[in-house]
Amino acid sequence: MSAPSTRRIALAALALVGLLTPSVLAVSWQRAAAARLAASEADAAARPAVAVAAAADAGYCTPELRTILRR
DSSP, X not given: OOHHHHHHHHHHHHHHHHHHHHHHHHHHHXXXXXXXXXXXXXXXXXXXXXXXXXXXXXXXXXXXXXXXXXX
């Protein structure tokens, strides 16, 4: 083979690597994110429900305090 031919092959291989690398990384990152999301959703389903503030209307909550809290 002549020198220009091997140079073209090397440049083509380098271009191919340059084009494939971002694609492979994007697919890999997407799969990892999907796995993390599935694990997070499974973990959230296993946790008990979060307490809500509906029962927070205790005796110390005076009408004046309610007025302030509504603002």
